[in-house]
Amino acid sequence: MKRPNVPAVREFLQQQWLRCKPLAARGWHHVRHPTRRGAALAAAAVPALFLLYVLLLIPFTPSISDIRKAKVEQPAQILSADGKLLAEFKPTHREWVALSDISPHVVNALIATEDHRFYEHHGLDWKRTASAAVHTFSGDRQGGSTITQQLARNLYPDEIGRAPTLTRKLKEAITAFKIEALYTKREILETYLNTVPFLYNAYGIEMAARTYFDKSADELDVVEAATLIGMLKGNSYYNPVINPERAVERRNIVLAQMAKRGVLDEARVRTLQRRPLRIDFERQTEPPGPAPHFAQQLRKWLIGWADRHNYNIYADGLVVRTTIDARLQAMATQALNRQGNQLQSIADAAWSPRNGWRENPALVQAFVRETPEYRAERDAGQTPEAAMKHLLADSQFMQNLRQTKTRVQAGFLALDPRTGEIRAWVGSRDFTQDPFDHVQQARRQPGSTFKPFVYGAAFVKGAKPDDTLLDQPVEIPLAGGEVWRPTDDTPPSNKPMTLRDGLAYSRNSITAQLMQTVGPSRVVGLARAMGVRDSKLEAVPSLALGTSPVSLREMVSAYGTIANEGRYHTPLMVTRIEDPHGNVLAEFAPSAPERALSAEDDYTLLSVMREVVNRGTGSLIRSRFGIRADVAGKTGTTQDNADGWFILIHPQLVAGAWVGFNDSRVTLRSDYWGQGAHSALPIVGDFFSRSLRARIVDPNEKFQAPDASHWYDGWFTRSRDWVVGLFASKPAPPPKPAPKRVAPPPDTPASAASESEVTAPIFGASDVNAPAPDSGVAAPWPVPVSPYPSDAPGSSEAPAYTPAPPISPAPSISPAPSMPPAPASDDTRPNS
Structure with missing residues (x-):
């Protein structure tokens, strides 16, 4: 590669600087000695540029149609072929409840603590925003977001983000204005309370009430409502499960805010603040549904289909009709669980601490080395031997490891x-x-x-x-x-x-x-x-x-x-995707x-x-x-x-x-x-x-042998018959009637009829009573009793089994006479 001419490049740059130097000097002079007109233009340019920047951000915020959908949750419904609900695709684990089904203490605590001028502004509280800006510039950062702005962040975390930047605040404000234009105040409160996160995979006030107090959202009292609303300032920091002291402190602040805004009497607040924190914690697990693995695979496919066709699987109310038969799915689940439980008892005995687990120390130590606990011990500075010895002595850890590794799947x-x-x-x-x-x-x-x-x-x-x-x-x-x-x-x-x-x-x-x-x-x-x-x-x-x-x-x-x-x-x-009104989309x-x-x-x-x-x-x-x-x-x-x-x-x-x-x-x-x-x-x-x-599968249905005939067979047969008929001789005249037979003497056997009375068989036909060659008709086998008592004939749980007619499998070939009897239990393993 040819090297550049450095002196020539330097000379070119010097020439360009000499040309631009007068322009730069004049610009710097105007900055140092501004005129009234220049100052006015400069002052007007700042808000104009700011407004232009805001306008440029509008296309990068959620659309009006997306915001309309957010206030009514319409997750995609997954149905079986026979119309049974298999799953609902929700973005998070929550149960949407109407505002009328939420305790009024929750609403009062939320407004008093987070946004007491909620009913007065249109998405942005200018007083609070200005106050927060002054405190932030002075080094004491404060939040100034309204409930509507917080809702915008909760609904669209990807589009708005959470970075502490001017761009994020502007996107948040633009989205808040859109929400205020489309929602009533009650709809904003309902949507906010149904979308706010509360840790432990609990989203919305209903799941939070069940998780922390084992009750519904409409049953929360004022202290419980204050505890949950207090978590909004920092879910982890004010977590009542692992940080009860902080949670109580924050709860009391919320109660004080409610008294300050005139929602509660101050004397009652002092009494409530002395109450202990009574948590009835239980994680809420989402029901897996009758076909959870199928639903997970379907979700991946449906997301791609919805993106290509501009649909939202969480908000557009899609109805997806699948090929799953709910009856067969239930039978499969029951059969797998029944056999899995039986095999698990065998595995537990084979891998008990006194049997297989103790007999395979090298394998057990390999399991231990693969655990995150072992890696944590090594990261903490423990030697491999010390880490192994410590974990092998931990009975609870070893029990969990054994149960995990020896669980039949x-x-x-x-x-x-x-x-x-x-x-x-x-x-x-x-x-x-x-x-x-x-x-x-x-x-x-x-x-x-x-x-x-x-x-x-x-x-x-x-x-x-x-x-x-x-x-x-x-x-x-x-x-x-x-x-x-x-x-x-x-x-x-x-x-x-x-x-x-x-x-x-x-x-x-x-x-x-x-x-x-x-x-x-x-x-x-x-x-x-x-x-x-x-x-x-x-x-x-x-x-x-x-x-x-x-x-x-x-x-x-x-x-x-x-x-x-x-x-x-x-x-x-x-098989089909529909909209909420039954219109077929695909x-x-x-x-x-x-x-x-x-x-x-x-x-x-x-x-x-x-x-x-x-x-x-x-x-x-x-x-x-x-x-x-x-x-x-x-x-x-x-x-x-x-x-x-x-x-x-x-x-x-x-x-x-x-x-x-x-x-x-x-x-x-x-x-x-x-x-x-x-x-x-x-x-x-x-x-x-x-x-x-259950007759879901027809027991009389059989595999059909392929038709060995070809398309030209019929044409060939007709052509042959035509040629034979063309050159055939004229038919002979009908024979004269035979003389009347005389009955044989009584001592003559009936089988001794004359040859003229024996009818010759038609060509290609066979005796109707004899099995056709290669017919494959197998002898019927005995019907054993079902291994499950409830399935026995006459059981109330299942109908009696009616034997099907004998099938027609391929002809059975007996083993060679000298071949030893092979085991009929199962095939053998490869020796690779």
């Missing part, structure tokens, strides 16, 4: 495979304790629930369910000279096994060999096409056993592709189906997955829950029983569950309960059995 999702509409969504056992969503946010290894993608890719490539592979030890070389050796719970039989049996009994050795034949890239491509589109999939051989973490939502939507004849639908949450139809598998290959995969629940690792669906509908599915368990999965598909509904712990280093420590067939399957089985009994 679960996720559940159900959707309609025909449209992708989500019917039930449960993200955790308890939203208030664990708001983390295990359906959308969590990424966990899917284990053997990933195997259908391997088998599906093999069927696409031409494999058949009855093809066999040798059940033998497998060694697969990897990059870097490593060797992957997948194993099963039972030793290999070294005998041929069909692909149908390999998936039904979830044999890792068979799946690993199949992965070698198909190739990891093909499996990744198919999984992506079927619905696993957000998580990263490693195209390595161990992917066959589900080693790449995925979300439950992806897996259930991918299984929905199997249930929908190989066509994928994007999961759908919302409608959302299911996405266009995307073909991931041909109908023939998809039905082949489906028929093999039927065997999982008919006689394989998912057979508890039949034997324990008595589900006789046409269903298919797959279990999944990851290494060391860290994750349990089960997904079940039906023509009208697909449901899947995951069970585990937030920290994958924690497991149920049980080879039985840790399996997906015993941890996740009962959730899905309970849910499906109830939905079938």
Whole structure:
């Protein structure tokens, strides 16, 4: 790069200064020796510039329409598909109450303390503002905001801000004037008292009264009202819970102000000031609603939609109609909680202080090092050893840590495979304790629930369910000279096994060999096409056993592709958005189906997955829950029983569950309960059995085999018949009537009829009493008793279960004669 010519630049700047020097000299002369006209112009310029600055700020303050909406809270209402309220999207945790439902002591205390000329000004108290400015310039800062100005700050903290600058004060004043022009004084008071914060996630006077005094706002007495109004000067500083002395002092000042303004008698005030502070504190928690995790995901999407279409989800009264079925959502929540509580008792025993917790000291110390308490000890100067010793000796800390780490978690999702509409969504056992969503946010290894993608890719490539592979030890070389050796719970039989049996009994050795034949890239491509589109999939051989973490939502939507004849639908949450008057603002139809598998290959995969629940690792669906509908599915368990999965598909509904712990280093420590067939399957089985009994899902609906005929078949048949008819010979004349038969002698058997009396069967037809080839008619299985007493036939809680007619699954292929019996409890874990 060429360096600049420094002398030339310096000479240029000197020339410019010589040109400007006379102008600067004249300007400085006018400043030192002003004329009357110049002084007048200068004096007029200051307010003119100030007014211009104010005018420039007006567009940066809240609009008239926004201010109109603020005085009437109209949060978006989220409704289920059957019209039940799921959630309301409020900006804060508050309950709006009318001014008539607020104790008059609150209003009197507010006006007497914060703005005693409230009914006299129009948003700005000029006397108070001037007084505050004088005190501020003299070094004693004072506030001069009116109630209307404070309301402006509370309603629009982002647009106005709280910085102590002239710009902020001007924005606040402009907004206050707008509010005064649009609101009556009563509306200002009502809006202010419903929007002011009171700590502990309590907004508005109603939530404050419940939080600090366990009563409604209309029941507050004068002392309680003064206590709450006193907090407005500084919520934390005058917090009656942690700073009771300051709160009493501030309360008494408020009472004195009420006496000064003539609201209270001075003698009564002196009596009230001697009262002790009686606080009945209880945090107010917002009800999570029947589908809290679904509502949280929907809120994120709705905010974006509202911003793009110029709506406010907190003030415009939007009505959002979702795809959730309230009945199925309740069934899913109950099933997950029931199974979660049972597994929690097992986890508590396995990780009690005398068992698993004491047997894993290295893991427990790792948990301690990850806590904020340990980091605080280290920041305070403690050595690692001293910090660890101190925390391990803290029994309360260790108990809380153990309960947090060993709390069983679960996720559940159900959707309609025909449209992708989500019917039930449960993200955790308890939203208030664990708001983390295990359906959308969590990424966990899917284990053997990933195997259908391997088998599906093999069927696409031409494999058949009855093809066999040798059940033998497998060694697969990897990059870097490593060797992957997948194993099963039972030793290999070294005998041929069909692909149908390999998936039904979830044999890792068979799946690993199949992965070698198909190739990891093909499996990744198919999984992506079927619905696993957000998580990263490693195209390595161990992917066959589900080693790449995925979300439950992806897996259930991918299984929905199997249930929908190989066509994928994007999961759908919302069907319609309306305004408060019922006018439709937007409608959302299911996405266009995307073909991931041909109908023939998809039905082949489906028929093999039927065997999982008919006689394989998912057979508890039949034997324990008595589900006789046409269903298919797959279990999944990851290494060391860290994750349990089960997904079940039906023509009208697909449901899947995951069970585990937030920290994958924690497991149920049980080879039985840790399996997906015993941890996740009962959730899905309970849910499906109830939905079938309630007839929300049709138990008689069946998967339809694809039509093997083609569009040209009919044309070909008609053309053939025309050609045959064209060259056919003339029909022969009708035969003469046969002579009348004579009955055989009595000793002649009836079966000994003459050959002329035997009618030849029509070509292609079969005996109506004999089963058609490949009909798939299965023998009916016994219906077990429901595991829950209230669901037994004749119970008052649920209708008696009526067995469905036998289904028509794909033909069952028996295992090879030499194959040892495989365990039907659950699939085995990958050995990656």
